[in-house]
Structures are given as structure tokens and as C-alpha cells.
Amino acid sequence: MIKKLPVEELKPGMEVVKLSSELWEHLPNLYTEPGEIRSEEQISSILNNGFSHAFVKMAAGVDETTGEKLDRLLAEREFSPPVKPRVPFEQEIEVARMTYENAMLHAKRVINDAKMGRKVDYDASLETVDDIVESAVRNPDTLVCLSKLSDYDEYTYAHSINVATIAVVFGEYLGLDRDDLVKLGAAGMMHDLGKTAVPARIINKRARLTPQEFEEIKRHPEYGCDILEKSGGVPDEVLRAVRDHHEKFNGGGYPEGRDRQGIAPLSRIISLADVYDALTSDRSYKDAILPNKALAIMYGMREQDFDPREVQMFIKCLGIFPSGSLVRLSSGAYGVVYESNPALPLLPKIKIILDEDLHPIPSELVDLAVEQAMGHESLKILECADPETYKVNLKPYLTRKG
Structure with missing residues (x-):
């Protein structure tokens, strides 16, 4: 297992792993000299040279947070792209279509329940998300295809499912475990639930929002957390992912202006899926952008909106020409x-x-x-x-x- 550690936590005998230049070019304070740490003096030298972190090979069974797990998987995927057996596209597409349509029906129920002030049935949502995860494991390209064929007249519902499916596809590509994929899918499905608490005149406005209206829009992640907390039974990681999905790598997002270190790990994946689907979907006030152009735009947002490694791996996951193009x-x-x-x-x-x-x-x-x-x-x-x-x-x- 590979883990990102602060240099202060390095110990003699630990092995620093070799990484591709693409990774450490974006992390100038990452120590990248591969090999075994031999002494405390070497660690002091690494510290004195301004290095802050290193990726080291750890023994199996070491507990790690979701953030540490995501850092490790990103590093592993950088120098060891996954090769997984897949169910043929033609065999999976019909199952995926049924999964997508059932998820759309569930999204309508969830959003309408929130609008009416009723509790959101989180447990029922897990059944829907579980089907999405199953399909993503069998053949992720089918779900990516279907996410681009939805009708903009139902954008509110389709967007929640598209974000859930694209986030799960990316999480599966990275190697997140089943539990994290389900949480990721649930957070994606519910990431915009707070918009049901924003006045419809603001949500549906086609003209430029006033500063006051935009401030109200910026509260929807918090509103979403409130709705889910009141419903009960929602894991904290899902709540934090919903709360942080508009935060940015450089701290310029909302509602709290968190930077990369303070953003919930799963939320960083939700944010990538959210922006990609928004760019590539037809809306009443804008036309969709071609998938490859959307990915180019997102690459240009690295180090501002997105972690450079994460957006690069997201593009690798979907492909220069994503499925369905x-x-x-x-x-x-x-x-x-x-x-x-x-x-x-x-x-x-x-x-x-x-x-x-x-x-x-x-x-x-x-x-x-x-x-x-x-x-x-x-x-x-x-x-x-x-x-x-x-x-x-x-x-x-x-x-x-x-």
C-alpha cells in the first residue's frame, strides 16, 4: 500500500516510491528520490531542503482516512493504470439503461420530497446507488454514454443522476472500495438538493443574478446539508461531500472558502463530475459543449478549481473522446x-x-x-x-x- 506522509513522519526503513514526473511537477515540495530512508540525518536533510511530503510504501492493514486513501490511489494510478475485465458494451447497455431510468424516477421522488418538506429516504436511495455502482463495475462506459443522452427539459433530475454516475465511474477507476463508491453515488445524487430551498424565481432566472441573488444561490450546499441532517441516517462523509461540492482547490469557492486541504475528499470527485455534466448538458439558457472541449476547459481550471492530479486522472478516466461522443x-x-x-x-x-x-x-x-x-x-x-x-x-x- 502507498501512503502520502508528512516528511516529519518519515522513519528509517521506510521506502519512498518512484513516481512519474507528471505527478511531482505539480507538487514541488514533494520528496521524490526513490529508495529506502536510511537515517534520521537523511530525514533532517529532506526537511531542511523544504520538502513537505513523500509517498512511501506501507505495510498492509494500516488504517487510513478517506483523504489519505484518495491520495494513495491517485499516486498508484499515476504509474500503474488499472486494467480490469469488463462486460461487453453491447451486453451491459440495456441493463445500464434500465438502471439509469430507475435512478431518474428515484431522483424525482427525492427532489419532490425535499420541495414538499418531507424527509428524504436515504435508505431507499442506497438501493438505487447500489445498482449504479454495479453497472459501473461491469462497464463504466455505458453509464457515461447514457449521461449524455438525457433531455434538458428534465435537467434538474438528470443532473443529479449524471453527477452520481460520473462520480462513481471515476471513483471506480481510481479503485475506491464499495462502501466509498456508494457514499460517492449518494452524495452525487443529492449534491444539489439544497436548491429546493432557494426561491424558484432565482433558480429559474435566465438573466444575470444580482449580487443578493447569487449570495442566496451560494447557500444551497448548506441548505442541502440541513435537509439531509433532518432526514436522519446520512453518513457524515456524505454530508460533507454535499457541503463542499462548490469549494475550490485555491480556496476561492463557497460556502466557506475552503482550500484543497479542507475540502472533503469525496466532494472533490463530486465537483469534477458536477462541472463536467454542467458543461456538456443542454440547458434552457445555453447549449452543451462537446465533451472533449469541456475536458480541455476543465484542464485549464487546474490549480484554481481543481487539484491538478485529480483533473488529469479524471480526463484519463473518461478519455480524450469520452464514450458517447x-x-x-x-x-x-x-x-x-x-x-x-x-x-x-x-x-x-x-x-x-x-x-x-x-x-x-x-x-x-x-x-x-x-x-x-x-x-x-x-x-x-x-x-x-x-x-x-x-x-x-x-x-x-x-x-x-x-
Whole structure:
């Protein structure tokens, strides 16, 4: 097990692990010389040189907080990307669709209960979240696809489920255990519950909010915590994740202006999922941004809104061309991304569905990574395309009958 430790807690005999340069370039005070710590004098030298933390190899069974666990998993994923067996996309998509639709129905009940001042049934929510976790473990790309096919007329409900599913997919990619994934999904589903306590005239306003109205909006994380606390039975980690989902890495968020060290660990994942879904969803007052452009925007928000390592790993998880993206190929044809490839993000698995004139053709499933390995490098993705612009309905192509 790998753990991030303050330099003051280093002891002779501990082993500092080797990390990729991508990680420590963003953490200039991280000690990165791999090898065994030999003496107290070496530790003093590390301290005197201004280093604050190091990643060390720990014996199994050492207790760790959720924050320490997340730091460890991020470090592990940096130099050892996960390779996990997955249920084929075509086999899982119908199960995932039913899971998503059932989750939407539950989200409506939860939000309507909150609006009416009734207690939120947290235990019933866990059953829904458990199904989301199961689907994410079997094939996360199916849920990512479905999150991009929701109707903006139901954005309030869809957003809560999309944030839950995307957060769980990322958490599963990092290697969080089942208990943390369920808490993550529950927090994602309920992260905006506090908006039910904000006047509808503010929530639905299309014009720029006044400073007073914005201050009221900024209270919705606290309102959400209040609603969940009064409902009872909600774990503290879920409450803190809901409370902190608008806090930022640099301390410029709200409601309390916490910086990275003070933000609940699960909330940092919720925040990434929240921003990604908001950018890539149609709203009554704005059009969706293409997934790859949204990820580029989020990368530009590193060290401000997001921890640099976390946003980088989030992009690796979803892929440069996330599942469900319509892409234009070097052949002139168009395809839809079926499954991302974290190890080779430019080479996902795609289904070719349209010719260069956007006419439907017999679909063909192509794994670009396999094509490259076989020396067939002529077929490449040139760019993401907007299905709305070309009036393309992707739903039929993302089912077993597509």
C-alpha cells in the first residue's frame, strides 16, 4: 500500500516510491528520490531542503482516512493504470439503461420530497446507488454514454443522476472500495438538493443574478446539508461531500472558502463530475459543449478549481473522446465512441455509423488500439462532432439493436 506522509513522519526503513514526473511537477515540495530512508540525518536533510511530503510504501492493514486513501490511489494510478475485465458494451447497455431510468424516477421522488418538506429516504436511495455502482463495475462506459443522452427539459433530475454516475465511474477507476463508491453515488445524487430551498424565481432566472441573488444561490450546499441532517441516517462523509461540492482547490469557492486541504475528499470527485455534466448538458439558457472541449476547459481550471492530479486522472478516466461522443474519422466517415481507452486515450473503440455525407451505413465496430497494433494506422479520429448540428440521434446506435 502507498501512503502520502508528512516528511516529519518519515522513519528509517521506510521506502519512498518512484513516481512519474507528471505527478511531482505539480507538487514541488514533494520528496521524490526513490529508495529506502536510511537515517534520521537523511530525514533532517529532506526537511531542511523544504520538502513537505513523500509517498512511501506501507505495510498492509494500516488504517487510513478517506483523504489519505484518495491520495494513495491517485499516486498508484499515476504509474500503474488499472486494467480490469469488463462486460461487453453491447451486453451491459440495456441493463445500464434500465438502471439509469430507475435512478431518474428515484431522483424525482427525492427532489419532490425535499420541495414538499418531507424527509428524504436515504435508505431507499442506497438501493438505487447500489445498482449504479454495479453497472459501473461491469462497464463504466455505458453509464457515461447514457449521461449524455438525457433531455434538458428534465435537467434538474438528470443532473443529479449524471453527477452520481460520473462520480462513481471515476471513483471506480481510481479503485475506491464499495462502501466509498456508494457514499460517492449518494452524495452525487443529492449534491444539489439544497436548491429546493432557494426561491424558484432565482433558480429559474435566465438573466444575470444580482449580487443578493447569487449570495442566496451560494447557500444551497448548506441548505442541502440541513435537509439531509433532518432526514436522519446520512453518513457524515456524505454530508460533507454535499457541503463542499462548490469549494475550490485555491480556496476561492463557497460556502466557506475552503482550500484543497479542507475540502472533503469525496466532494472533490463530486465537483469534477458536477462541472463536467454542467458543461456538456443542454440547458434552457445555453447549449452543451462537446465533451472533449469541456475536458480541455476543465484542464485549464487546474490549480484554481481543481487539484491538478485529480483533473488529469479524471480526463484519463473518461478519455480524450469520452464514450458517447460522435467523432469524424480520417476516412471521412463518422462513428460513435463505444469504449474509452485510458491507457491509449486517442485510440478508443468506436462504432462507424455514417458515411462522409452523414448517410447511415451498416455499422462496424472498430478498436483503434488493435488497428494500430496490427500496423493499420490510417484510420484516426480527426475531431469530435456535434450530433445536434448534424441532426443525428445517437440513441439507436448505443443499444444492442443499434
